[in-house]
Amino acid sequence: MLENLFVGIAQWLRALLGGVGVPVEINEAIVMLVKLVAILVxxxxxxxxxxxxxxxVAAYMQARIGPNRVGPKGLLQTTADIGKLISKEIIIPKKADIAVFLISPVLIFVPTLMVFAVIPFGKNMAAIDMNIGVFYLLAIASLSTMIFWMGGWASNSKYSLIGAMRVVAQMVSYELPLVLGLLxxxxxxxxxxMSDIIAAQEHTWFIFTQPVAFLIYFAAAVAETNRCPFDLVEGESEIIAGPYTEYGGMAFAMYFLAEYANIMVICAMATIMFFGGWHAPFGLTFIPSWVWFFLKMYALIFIVMQLRWTYPRIRVDQLMGFSWKVLVPLALANIFITGIGMKIYQAMGW
Amino acid sequence: METSIYSVIAFYGLAITILGNATLVIFARNIVHSVLFLAVTFIAMGGLFLLLDADFLAAVQVLVYAGAVCIMVVFGIMLIQRSDMKATNLFNRQTFAGAGLVALVVAMCAVFAGRTAWTDLVAAGEVPANTVQAIGELMLSKYVIPFEVAALLLLVALIGAIVIARDEEVKANAGN
Structure with missing residues (x-):
């Protein structure tokens, strides 16, 4: 019952619309729309x-308590923050390129939303089961570089411009090891x-057969989301807030929320590619598959958050060197060894 | 390939988007705006590939053109110092050379469009669901030489870029 909760809802909706006499095409369109809105929410x-x-997490790592006033255990703190940010004025700098400046925070969520459409959250629970799922995800994710750059460039401020340059250089450099790692x-x-990849991990998760690939992917993915220790893009001690320097109110909040949505994407992706997706470990299948997926995803998100409060920021030259001189050769070596290993196993007749 | 009313509507929507944005690329006076319109044009062209059931090509279109080619232009913009971006994408006066080139491109398109057997293509019917494997096999069998030549070209470009960058550094050090 719980296992098929969301699949059941989709079927129920389809049957309901079919019963009223809605044509099949419009019926499918409505179901798809409901799925996408559900994902957005x-x-x-x-x-x-x-x-x-x-x-x-930050508070506990620094021996503080953290937000604890608004709502039970402070759970409504960010809701209150968003309420404040919505009511704030969005200041547009005098020399800004106004159209681009305003479009950028609107667009920043688009690639993230498009990427979520192909992620299987549980058994039969991908909104769209695409043949080239992984490749589609990488292609769409690469668009966000452009949108960050739009914001930084259009602000027409020195800090924003330096931040925008760093965004472009960093995201382009780390896209390569990310892709090569997944290969x-x-x-x-x-x-x-993605469904095939998860199905192939029924017995062994790929973290055990491809540990190096996972490390490369994880490092590159953290860099892609501009998180510490790779957060030079918004290094507040050097360039205030990078591309977001001139943004205020909800426009800033959009970038801020997009960062967390992107963390979800990379962790969901790591779950799918290396941690067996929605497969239950140790045969604990009485817990629904989507619960397993979210448990694994949040465990990874927790690690990403710990990284931020554990490591200092690295330098710009170290950032570029790490990608091109360490991660890329390592990823290429991994592909080479994987290829040889596959051939050996085939020769042994496994 | 579908030929329902929806795909026809989608085709005209995409065609208008592509042509409109391509026109704006040319007429925008600010080169930054031109690049952004160019990115929209590329993405809409990916949509055209999707309409033809070529999902892999659509993703390549988005990844390579919108994701990488536009970023290259962005690098170019950021490396050039210019205090005012207002008039950076202007027309030149090479009317005759330009007209000749455009005529050549149009003629080439017309020749290829005339030589293509459109009715046969439509009659060929279903596109296989999984095109990636077939493309990969063709690249490493029938088209292996062009594929390897392209790889070699990229390698040469990569080494060239490194050599140019290194040379500057050596000179700078010698100057000190």
Whole structure:
């Protein structure tokens, strides 16, 4: 019953619309729309909650209590913050490129939302089951570089411009090891369909067969979301807030929430590619598959948050060197060894 | 390929988006705006590929053109010092050369469009659901030489970039 909760809701909706006599095409369109709206609401609520989680994690790591006044245990703190941010004025700098300046925070959520459409949250629970799922995700995710740059450039401020340059350089550099790292898994599975990749991990998670690939992916992914220790983009001690320097109120909040939505994307992706997706470990299948998926995802998010409060920021030259001189060669070596290993196993007849 | 009313509507929507944005790329006087319109054009072209059931090509279009080619232009913009971006994408006076080039491109498109057997293409019917494997196999069998030549070209470009960057550094050190 719980296992098929969301699948059941979709079927019920389909049957309901079919019973009223809605044509099949419009029926499907409505179901798809409901799915996408559900995902959007899910992302926004999660992003809100993750801000709270980040503050709590930070507080406990620094021996503080963190937000504890608004709502039970301070749970409504970020809701109150968003309420404040909405009521604030969005100041547009005099020399800004107004249209681009205002479009950028609006667009920042679009790639993230499009990416979530292909993520399978549980058994049969991908909104769209796409043959080239992983590749689609990487392609769409690469668009966000442009949107960050739009914001930084249009602000027409020195700090924003330096931040925008760093965004472009960093995100382009780390996209390469990210893709090359995932290639090891794709080679083993022989498919870019996320459901196939999860199905291939029924017995062994790829974290055990591709540990190096996971480390490369995780490092590159943290850099892609501009999180510490790779948060040079918004390094507040150097360039205030990077591309977001000139943004205030809800426009700033959009970037802020998008960062947390992107953390969700990379952690969901790591769960799918390396931690068996919605498969239950140790045969604990009485717990629904989507609960397992979220448990794994939040465990990874927790690690990302811990990283931020554990490590200092690295330098710009170290950032570039780490990507091009460490991660990329390592990823290429991993692909090479994976290929040889696959051939050896085939020769042994496994 | 579908030929329902929805795909026809989608096609005209995409066609208008592509042509409109491509026109704006040319007529925008600020080169930053031009790049952004160019990105929209590329993404809409990815939509055209989707309409033809070529989902892999659509993703490549978005990844390579919108995600990488536009970023290259962005690098170019940021490396050039210019205090005012208002008039950075202007027309030149090479009317005759431009007209000749455009005529050549149009003629080439017309020749290829005339030589393509459109009715056969439509009659060929279903596109296989999984195109990635077929593309990969073709690239490493029938088209292996062009594929490897392209790889070699990229390698040469990469090494060239490194050599140019290194040379500057050596000179700067020698100057000190």
């Amino acid at each position: 899910f992302i926004l609520i999660n992003a809100l909650w993750l801000v709270y989680m980040e503050r709590k 090891g898994v794709i080679m083993i599975v022989g498919s870019m369909n």
